[in-house]
Amino acid sequence: MKAGPKAAVDDSPLPWRPRSTGSARFAKFCERFVKVPKGTGALTPLRLRDWQRDLVGSVLDADPQPRTAGWMLPRGSGKSSLMAAWGIYELFTGGEGATVCVVAVDERQAGIVFNIARRIVELDDDLASRCQVFKEKLRVPNTDSTFHCLPAEAKRLEGLDYTLAILDEAGVANRDSYEVLSLAQGKRERSTLVCIGTPGPNLADQVLLDLRQSAAEHPEDKSLVWREFSAAGFEDHPPDCEHCWELANPALDDFLHRDALHALLPPKTRESTFRRARLCQLASDTDGAFLPSGVWDSLSTGVGIPSGREVVVALDGSFSDDTTALLAATVSPTPHFDVIKVWERRNGDDDYRVPVAEVEDEIRDACRRWQVAEIIADPFRWTRTLQVLESERLPIVEFPHSPSRLTAATGDLYSAAVNGRITHSGNATLAAHVAAAVIREDARGMRLDKASRSRTAPKIDLAACLVMAHSRATWRATHKKRGKTRSFAA
Known part of the structure; x- marks a missing residue:
């Protein structure tokens, strides 16, 4: 499209006089x-x-x-x-x-x-x-x-x-x-x-x-x-039922290719999402859980991340008195995750506030322990901390929680988990946060969320760190040009 005033156009009718209606x-x-x-x-x-x-x-x-x-x-x-x-x-x-x-x-x-x-x-x-x-x-x-x-x-x-x-x-x-x-x-x-x-x-x-x-x-x-065009009424059939595929997809084997449906079958995508998007069945999750039962436990190695490894560090920082979490992930196409630390209010402690200075010191300690390629965080309400750390020449990477970014990163993490392309240390708090996370889908995409907005609802901060850390760890592992890592080790 050319900018500026538009040229004059042909004002004659289309050369077309059909008799049909x-x-x-x-x-x-x-x-x-x-x-x-x-x-x-x-x-x-x-x-x-x-x-x-x-x-x-x-x-x-x-x-x-x-x-x-x-x-x-x-x-x-x-x-x-x-x-x-x-x-x-x-x-x-x-x-x-x-x-x-x-x-x-x-x-x-x-x-x-x-x-x-x-x-x-x-x-x-x-x-x-x-x-x-x-x-x-x-x-x-x-x-x-x-x-x-x-x-x-x-x-x-x-x-x-x-x-x-x-x-x-x-x-x-x-x-x-x-x-x-x-x-x-x-x-x-x-x-x-x-x-x-x-x-x-x-x-x-x-x-x-x-x-x-x-x-x-x-x-x-x-x-x-x-x-x-749907396979409604056949929800009892498995998602790979080709009878249902043919009912719901009039373009199948024409301009919709059958191998694409095979490639999207669960567990590569969530079953409820596949049924809605590809079969037009009115399916909803029974509990909304992020991962199918047993998947997270199967990925545990029981081993942490050795000192000196190249890692990314993800921060999910809360405002005022909520939970704050730090997570490390090895830079690898198959990253390994471990918890650094979690700060949360204890029951009955109404005076609790997030110890921001302590969080910053923990990040510095992580940079002494590992070769930290990136420190990842959503800058919302933590801009000052990120600026302070960046002034110390630490590798800050902002990860704004925009819907488009979170949708892509959440989908990538889900696919990696169900296909065994990640591992973790078996940390019990991390397992609890992942188990508490549910998927929210709306017009802007899908993302992790709490099952309830109640202050007493189970926390998911480490799961939020997991999404960011996986996205950046795998990106760095697949791109040859890497920024300088930072370590304070003597």
């Missing part, structure tokens, strides 16, 4: 103007599969056209590309002032569909010559039609007027945003909100499943149409 007309538009932007079949004309045409036909072939559509499909079904193609079709053929908006949990997610749509326009001369491309908007000046993306923030969606709205990842979408989108209808004779996604982790409260229930309870309601 509904989904058949959309299918012909795809063959004529839409090229697959990436993946299997890239740069070839998009030829809709029967199941894709049936999905779009549930809206375009219905009379009257429904105001809301709910589609539940597993990951890897090409739903983003399908919705992008439908959005472009509406942009160019929806008439005067057609408006297409893509709404997702954040701008990055909304941008996935938008960027596919942008690429579809760029790959066809007839489309590109009639469309202006902006950073977050496509515009056809001849009809003043627009295609744009927005985050699912209710305040930013007020006042919308659309012909087609796409609520992506409706399994984790904000309910207020869904309601604002729904209530925006009525200004046009024809407009549809399509809510599409896989089931989210919170089965008790999510837009996608509410639409599913409403469609089942009110089949006479023509304003709502529901379609799903």
Whole structure:
């Protein structure tokens, strides 16, 4: 996309006069103007599969056209590309002032569909010559039609007027945003909100499943149409049941490759997550535990980390009177973990405060004992300590607890644990913190958390250290260019 004022575009109609209507007309538009932007079949004309045409036909072939559509499909079904193609079709053929908006949990997610749509326009001369491309908007000046993306923030969606709205990842979408989108209808004779996604982790409260229930309870309601591809009802089958795979994945052995599903089978991913994301089954964890039973115990060697080894040190520092923890991990593709020290309030000690100076001295002692490559911590509320240690030329590495970073690091740690790519000393406090950790999944990803927000809930600070230490220890082990390690040993 070039910056600055946009050049004039061709104001003539598309050279296309089909006699078909509904989904058949959309299918012909795809063959004529839409090229697959990436993946299997890239740069070839998009030829809709029967199941894709049936999905779009549930809206375009219905009379009257429904105001809301709910589609539940597993990951890897090409739903983003399908919705992008439908959005472009509406942009160019929806008439005067057609408006297409893509709404997702954040701008990055909304941008996935938008960027596919942008690429579809760029790959066809007839489309590109009639469309202006902006950073977050496509515009056809001849009809003043627009295609744009927005985050699912209710305040930013007020006042919308659309012909087609796409609520992506409706399994984790904000309910207020869904309601604002729904209530925006009525200004046009024809407009549809399509809510599409896989089931989210919170089965008790999510837009996608509410639409599913409403469609089942009110089949006479023509304003709502529901379609799903799932293995629902076969939750008693094992996750590697290929019968369930074929039920839930219409793209299997087409542009969804079977070996990818094999590669993601538990324990490489959590079983409940695999069932929701790949089979669209309504699965939830029985206890939310981070690791399957017995995995952590099987990784114990009963041995600590010898002096002089190259290690990273992770600090999970609390504010005021909560638990603070230090953990060491050897720099290795298969790191070994041991506890340095944990500070926590004793029952009845209302005057307890985290001994910050003592924590700093313990870190210095660790640098005398081992070759410390990194001292890792989230700087939140511990900035001064990190600055003091860094002024002493100790190797401080900040590890901000952003959702994207924690999601990736937590997933890597889980995979390493269940596949035996880590070991630990068998420290009882570390085992207790790992056992107390649960997974929280939401629109921003997954991360470790306490089972309860109560002050008396079991602590997980060493588990938080484990996530950081594993991420950095394995990174350093696989990158040849390493920073200087620090030791105070004489």
